[in-house]
Amino acid sequence: MKISRYILPTLKEDPSDATVTSHRLMVRAGLIRKESAGMYIYLPLGLKVLQKVTAIVREEMNRSGALEFLMPEMTSAELWKESGRWNTMGPEMFRIKDRNSMEYALAPTHEEAFTSAIRSLISSYRDLPLNAYQINTKFRDEIRPRFGVMRSKEFIMKDAYSFDMDEQGLDESYQTMRKTYRTIFKRCSLETIPVEADTGAMGGSQSEEFMVASEIGEEVLLICESCGYKANQEKAEFRHTAVENKEPEEPILEVDTPDVRTIDDLTAFFKCGAERFLKSIIYTADGEHVMAVVPGNREINEHKLKNHLRAAELELASDSAVEDVTGAPVGFAGPVTEKKIRMVFDISVKDIANGITGANKRDTHFTGVNPGRDFTVTEEADITIAEEGDPCPQCGKAMITRKGIEVGHIFKLGYKYSKSMSLTVLDKNGKAVNPIMGCYGIGVNRTMAAIVEQHHDEKGIVWPMSIAPFQVLITGIAKSEEEIASVDEIYSMVRDAGIEVLCDDRKVSPGFKFADAELIGIPVRITVGKNYFNNNELEIKMRRTGVSENVTKENLLSRIREIIAEEMDIIDN
């Protein structure tokens, strides 16, 4: 391909709306253009990269034995009603109607669609195990799309769904996908960290997310460098050490605390550490009010709380609801009360001695509050967020935190969909049983953006050979007609050898071409200029290392093939 016949709108200046490196570089290098908020156009160069990523995903999925499908993007409301998600999916799902008022969803995911499709295709245990997948667009009405294609309203996902006869089979399918994912990301030259993930309240027993460590990541990971425990903060546990030698109990006292509501206010007022307070927050879980009580120095992990409560919806109670429930304005709630409200205590609450808590009365707190004596720990669970430095749940060593971009997710679904949608096969005894399912997703566009995050320098993108839009860029610096013909001859030779090559034949200055070459990041650059016209020397320069070498025209092809093989080798090993 010649650039003179290509659309390659590179930009010298950063787009004003791009805040992260991958977004900035993808726009500047002419890979993508914004169509509107959360929707992007892939220009020819960007599409090539996307196709390379897609090809790797497809190859590895096929190698794992999975079968590729292509599902409709418009999924009928009936499907979603069967599983119950028509109501629970909420505003994130785009819903549309046809002229006959038939309702559809623009698929945000395809569990229902695949379960339904497979239901009509299989009937015997002999058909299992089965892993069905597709590479297709997903639509999600994101609250806030951002970071370019990293989080968009429309994106390409590889989604796979496994069907097995039993848990052991599911585990095998899950482990196969786990391995496949590691291979896929490795082939994309993307370093990922698999972490334990939240499985949610709706069932599902095991789940891992594949994270790319990055400062712009929207996920927080807790990592134990000692034993290798890795988990998403939503899920991460930490070891609670029981306090020995508690202080002697003091009497409970009512204290006037005018307008002292927050933990910061309280520590200033009482001149003591935040851990002494019993932070009591009122939530609404599926319509029921719940008081969550945690030590004042810790944050509530709403995922853990939601899972513990087995709630579908969990949100902070409104100010008026708090007043109804506690009899006091927000800021004065506490577990010492006659009121009937469900309370969930973090497992470390029972160790607090002579604590301070709201008195459920305006401008009033209790001091000297002791669990067991002043209130009963009725319901106990781990409901706080693990933080940097907390002891690892496995080995007790201090954990560190990292930010991560989630590029893949594998999940043991269990029977949720096979049961709710009546997917059955006959087992060996002729009895109808529900297969057990797993689901496995990779964000393809996000993977592409994550690769740019991991492979760039101050001049631009540095594509790994495996997903580069072209393997080789020829930069022609020709003046006369003869020289132009000469560049063209080199280009034809490389192209005809089956090498993916882009030729910069534009009539612009060399510096301009070199700067663009670095911006778009094609791994190998061949400069055809005066050294070639005069001395038969072609310069090969590697984008990744900056190392250059000279070859003759005769040796060019063999040397390029060698370099491509070497670069692919680096990725594989």
Added chain:
RNA sequence: CGGGGCGUGGCGCAGUCCGGUAGCGCACCUGGUUUGGGACCAGGGAGUCGGAGGUUCGAAUCCUCUCGCCCCGACCA
């Protein structure tokens, strides 16, 4: 949805406070000179100043409403 910011040729911005009929850089077109690290000269095309309404002799500028976009928080690949 809450908080903050921004909408001016394709892109990046100035002009807005203090009203006088739109400008700069990049990109684009023509001609010429250059060209192994983002060349130069000359000429040129391109903007309902996000939209609607209002105030005014006169609005990019002031007022009202509205739409869009970006950033910070709760969802997710």
